[in-house]
Amino acid sequence: MSSLKRDLDRPIQGSPVILVASNPSNPGETDRPSHQVRPSFHGHRSLRCVEHPRRRLAPQAFASIPCPHLRGESFPLLLGPALAKLGVCFPIRPLANGMSMVELGVNIDHVATVRQARRTVEPDPVAAAVLAELGGADGITIHLREDRRHIQDRDVLILAQTLRTKMNFELSCAAQIVQIACDVMPQQATLVPEKRQEVTTEGGLDLRPKSQELLNAIAALKNSGILVSLFIDPDDQQVHLAKELGVEAIELHTGQYAEARGQEQLSQLQRLQQAAQLANDLGLKLHAGHGLTYQNVRPIAAIAGMRELNIGHSIVSRAVLVGMKEAVREMKLLLNTP
Numbered sequence: 001m002s003s004l005k006r007d008l009d010r011p012i013q014g015s016p017v018i019l020v021a022s023n024p025s026n027p028g029e030t031d032r033p034s035h036q037v038r039p040s041f042h043g044h045r046s047l048r049c050v051e052h053p054r055r056r057l058a059p060q061a062f063a064s065i066p067c068p069h070l071r072g073e074s075f076p077l078l079l080g081p082a083l084a085k086l087g088v089c090f091p092i093r094p095l096a097n098g099m100s101m102v103e104l105g106v107n108i109d110h111v112a113t114v115r116q117a118r119r120t121v122e123p124d125p126v127a128a129a130v131l132a133e134l135g136g137a138d139g140i141t142i143h144l145r146e147d148r149r150h151i152q153d154r155d156v157l158i159l160a161q162t163l164r165t166k167m168n169f170e171l172s173c174a175a176q177i178v179q180i181a182c183d184v185m186p187q188q189a190t191l192v193p194e195k196r197q198e199v200t201t202e203g204g205l206d207l208r209p210k211s212q213e214l215l216n217a218i219a220a221l222k223n224s225g226i227l228v229s230l231f232i233d234p235d236d237q238q239v240h241l242a243k244e245l246g247v248e249a250i251e252l253h254t255g256q257y258a259e260a261r262g263q264e265q266l267s268q269l270q271r272l273q274q275a276a277q278l279a280n281d282l283g284l285k286l287h288a289g290h291g292l293t294y295q296n297v298r299p300i301a302a303i304a305g306m307r308e309l310n311i312g313h314s315i316v317s318r319a320v321l322v323g324m325k326e327a328v329r330e331m332k333l334l335l336n337t338p
């Protein structure tokens with residue numbers, strides 16, 4: 001048992017944290033909007049549903065909560081294993097044309113990168129996750145690297161207890177990290193290659209060797225009821241191998257597309273479209289990510305069957321800039337207020 005598992009099992013007495021309550025009132029009541037997003041204060045105990053009214057209801061009780069303010073319809077609700085344990089649910093939102101929306105997984109690793117640059121406590125990725133959820137994130141992505149260069153075990157532990165959307169846990173196949181994922185039970189785990197010297201994930205997994213480590217990681221995660229996604233290059237052979245390995249989803253690596261320009265970028269987009277088509281044909285859930293920005297994301301979001309995009313660096317970079325004016329204004333005020 002990892003120490004993280006022991007921490008998860010320990011009863012938590014709560015210092016208050018801000019969270020997004022997606023279904024703040026009595027979930028049993030169907031005559032009022034149930035998906036207002038609002039910030040509120042909870043203690044950790046209530047985050048774990050210890051004192052929450054939902055706790056008395058079985059997870060299935062949330063299987064179809066009407067959302068009258070969302071086009072007056074009832075929406076199907078998906079219950080991930082960890083969310084079901086917590087009694088938390090989230091909607092799958094169909095578009096008017098019947099297709100599902102592309103979900104945004106916000107990768108908050110680089111909030112932790114800034115914190116670790118000073119080995120201090122701020123900015124806290126947990127706070128960033130709350131604000132990302134307030135902004136409409138459909139999920140929060142974190143990569144617990146073996147060298148712990150950004151996300152720390154403590155972040156994983158608190159996020160597991162406080163996220164109101166879903167956790168996409170990125171990890172290498174290293175047994176110790178896989179064990180942590182199995183203990184934390186995120187809704188989704190994305191297996192990625194990891195090299196110590198790299199600045200960020202470089203390239204997708206090469207599934208051809210079908211290494212024992214990879215097979216073990218997939219089996220352990222699946223046995224824990226976690227949806228497994230494999231981060232691969234947009235290559236037909238890799239997509240076929242992902243299917244053979246029995247995973248539910250793939251995340252196509254968009255890094256080469258993001259770095260290319262002009263005609264070369266178009267070719268990279270076509271590569272992604274072709275791999276996406278194959279994934280759709282094989283019944284694999286389709287995700288993509290890496291290097292996506294406000295400038296290059298739209299053609300990727302428009303790929304048929306795209307369900308989820310995981311974006312980090314660009315969003316964190318923009319957040320620093322759009323928040324700078326206010327942060328300086330607040331400091332100026334402190335300096336000049338008696």
Ligand code: PXP
Nearest residue numbers: 201231289290291310311312313
């Ligand atoms: N998807 C995967 C598998 C990743 O490894 C990363 C980077 O951690 C991302 C998405 C996000 O990439 P970026 O920070 O460039 O948006």
